Amino acid sequence: MELINAALVGVLMASSVYLMLSRNLVRFVLGLALLSHAANLLIFTGGGITSSITSRAADGATAESDSLAQALILTAIVISFSLFTFALVLAFRTYETLETVDTDAMRAAEPEPSGHPGRTDPSGRPS
């Protein structure tokens, strides 16, 4: 079971990195969501998986499964969910204002130096 979970964490991490390397902002945000899932699953696996429900911190090394790890994940899920929502809103607002989701075309904060043939192709719109 732990091996399967570990492999799943690896797959999730790899897919999230693949998505985050995209220039499309929406894909990036989805990659971010996958990344936090991978982290949560990793904590879950790190806490040990059995049907017992005692906290290792309180009980020494007797119990193999750790409910504290699951409490941590619960906190982390709430936080990452809210941040994910915020990131989606931010991405949408950015799309409305800058009219692109191509991160290479977003040069509002750091304009190309003058004289440089800037990238003006606004080809990041979702089709």
Next chain:
Amino acid sequence: MTWLVAGPIVVPLSAAVVTGFLMGYGGIQRLVSLCSGIALFGTAVALLTNVWNEGVTAAQIGNWPSPFGITLVADHLSAVLVLITAIIALAAIVYSFEDIERRGLATVLHPLLHALMAGVCGAFLAGDIFNLYVWFEVMLIASIGLLVVGGTRAQLDASVRYAALSLIATTLLLTGIGLLYGLTGTLNMADLHLRVQEVENEGLLTVIAVIFIVAFGIKSAVFPLFFWLPASYHTPKVTVSAVFSGLLTKVGVYALMRVFTLIFTNDIGYTHEILLWVAGFTMVTGVLGAASRNDLRRILSFHIVSQIGYMIMGLALYTPLGLLGGIFYTVHHIIVKANLFFVAGAIRRFGGSSRLARLGGLYRDAPLLAALFFIPAFSLAGFPPLSGFWAKFLLIRASMDVHEYAIAATALAVGLLTAYSMTKIWLNAFWKGRPEDAMPTRPPSRSEGFFLLAPVVGLAAITLAIGLYVQPFYELAERAAQELMHPAEYVGAVLGEDAVSGAGPSPAGPGGSGN
């Protein structure tokens, strides 16, 4: 005692709530915000006094015994950083009265600013590594909010970059915490200090250490991970970027200092060597980036990166003098850097632009501003007798002591290039004649000038005080460094004295070392 340690978190959190409810009542909201700023300052002074007199102070929230409950710990490093945070907060609140003129913006600013302060103070005081993560998230959400307030094109662009990299960093931090918990079975930092010594799989511990370097490295904008900083810090309101420049990256530096003295000391030859190289490259790339820019706030943003290198260098040397220098540098830097951003904002108000090419003649038009720029700018470059000189002197001395001549030479050369950047601003904004195409400016009125310059005067006075009366500040940094080098007192304050003297397992019994 609990309230004393929790105070710097409770005060700004309640201020955030109250000012949040007072949105739309401009005057009252400002008054409440200012009073909370003063209250935070008072709490921070009380905390530092207590720590100075009685040593490391720990508080168990809800009276849960220590490795299980939430622990807040104030040692000298935490207490002094909380105090500096309070000073910057107060300066920012005063500055914002004039800087942020549109009512809609101002009402959102105060709740977010106080929430940010709660996050920053919480991170400084957290005695539990998961708690540290939570405070990082509080800080993150408040800072993105502050960054995006106003909603201009540049701000949205900057927020996307900032949010993206910060979110990756916090997720990495969470991953690292998860692995560390799996390895040791505890989250309390003092308990971790004891448990990691029992871990058999040292290789895995080093891997986790490197994950922490990357996570906190993004937060503190070190060499290969700093790109979000110069892309975003010049876009928000001046008040906001001054607070960011002073505090945000330094929380990352603090976290590095904490975990790499308390937890990850098993393989110093490897991890701290990485940190030393990172420090050197951070200094050089930052200062070269700054030399290539022509806008005030962009120059200053790159200098933040460069200065972070010095602080990491102090940690990487891992000697008492090195840490002392790193801590001294952090304190000096927070004050000077925030002040320089405040001055940059004032320059834009007095001179009409923040681009060097369109500025000029300010030495004649605003001599007081020139004097006020001079102090933090040349303190940053390390001119005696200002605070930056002592900070650099200590660090270079520390690196000479352990025969790290390469990093000492780098630090000196970067100091020279910093001086070049500062003289570039001085020549262009102050000495050069006023350019033909300069914006027509309206000199600020007396009250405007007061709110813009009072924080600058205050912070410049602190810079001068650190420079001229260096002894008490040196002693403070020395005590903080001693506590970092010898964590016994920290661990004793959190877990009780017997945990240290027995050097044995904490009350929870031996944790599982490796799953």
